[in-house]
Amino acid sequence: MNIKQWSVLSLFIFCCAMSLQAQDIAKGKKIYATRCLVCHQADGGGVPNMNAPLDGASNVVGNNIARLVRIIKKGYNEKIALDGFYYSNAMTANPDLSDADIANVLSYVRTSWSNSASKITVAQVQAAKSKK
């Protein structure tokens, strides 16, 4: 292959990768709309004192992926502290979400609103699950 062919091919691969990523975010947004939005709200702002915000939340954009995966899968029923405030509502468990679903919805919330953290891959979700 010459340089021109190489660049066409790499552009093609790049575009494929982009569209794949875009689709992941779109899927994540759809899951968010049906499962998460009612409590965490369309702007990811949550509800003061009740439902934790996701936009700008240190936990959400942080590196503890195992915790994020566990919260989505298992939910919780306790008062939690986050960035200086407390949130009292129970988080619903989502045991039926696949690893890909979790990767997609996490990628969506970590890159939406003011968040610009890394996207999450299926492999990261699987690794997080094995950590416990």
Place this chain on the structure above:
Amino acid sequence: MKTVKQILVIVLLAVAAQLQAQNNAGLKLPNGFKATLFADTIGSARHIAITQNGVIFAKLMYPNKAGKSIVRLEDANKDGVADKVTGWANYGGTGIFVSGKKLFATSDNDVYLYQLNENDEVVNPLTPKTIVKGLIARNQHASKSITLDGQNNVYVNIGAYSNACQEKDRSPGSKGMMPCPILDSAGGIWKFDGNKENQVYGDGIRYATGLRNVVGLDWNTTTNSLFVTQHGRDQLNSFYPKLYTDAQNAELPAETMYEIKEGDNAGWPYVYFDPYQKKKIVSPEYGGDGMKEGGENAINPTVFFPAHMAPNALLFYTGNQFPEKYKNGAFIAFHGSWNRAPLPQEGYFVAFVPFKNGKPNGEWEIFANGFSGLSGDEKVTNPRKAKARPCGLAQGPDGSLYVSDDSRGSIFKISYSK
């Protein structure tokens, strides 16, 4: 030159004050009513109470920047703005009530009693009497609201630590527990003796049950009975999408006001009140399908309102300042909804219901709006966008109405003049 500058500053300040007075601190009110921003950024002000001298006490959900969780506010020069603001205590909570020189305040577990002196200053800020202790507070609906009945009995809301008493709270398909074990110690109103110290559950009586979470309550001196406003259940569509659409969930169930007689049951968690069918409908967690009626032994609401608006305070107006139609009527502070999403939110205003001879006498209406700070008729789409969220109400000795807010930490004073 310096004097010119000084004069200019004074003029500008006067103009700013005038503008602020003209725009009623941003509130929209009926004709003849005016509002001032009585206090601002005092902390997460939940309920407020006022003495016969007009001194206001606000209970904060969290200690404020000064580390205080009960704030005392006084308007010594009577210009409608608090000029002396102090505070004490370091525990968060919602309930506060003044009875003569006694000041009751609550944490999420306890009810405390402070003594005020002739200037309405607290005598024992560090050593209150503990009137009730050890009440259940498990995350959800943990705040304790209180009122007294004129006979020194304290009525305390103990909210249910659950949405609908499912085996697994807020989980799709999880059944409702039968009977609901929460009702033994929460999900109702408990009555205690306001004179007796260190009372626990066994010393009080369960005055009313089947109330998911009451945040607003007031003793009505016309009927000599307790009235409460309940926060209705959430998420019918989230957990039962086959029975309820998003649009239906946004309007179901009604937020409700009840007149309570000792021993009453308002039906939670087994039923909810549907504002369209005007019936008590069996909850889906208990086999309901959105149509099936239930709650034969449960009371009906005295007034009902659109869903999810969160009625956080109730006050029967007994003053003489407002026009005749307001006399003995009910003001309700709606904190504002979240569970209407993805539809726009509702509430974030103070409503009024006219009463005659202790019964509602006409439709409810919005009395004071604009707390959210959004322009025109723009709806709150996400709760964090609302600048102020009405949470507490108090009637001043001159008949003015005070509204507290736990978001921006403000208190508004609403007055009427012909």
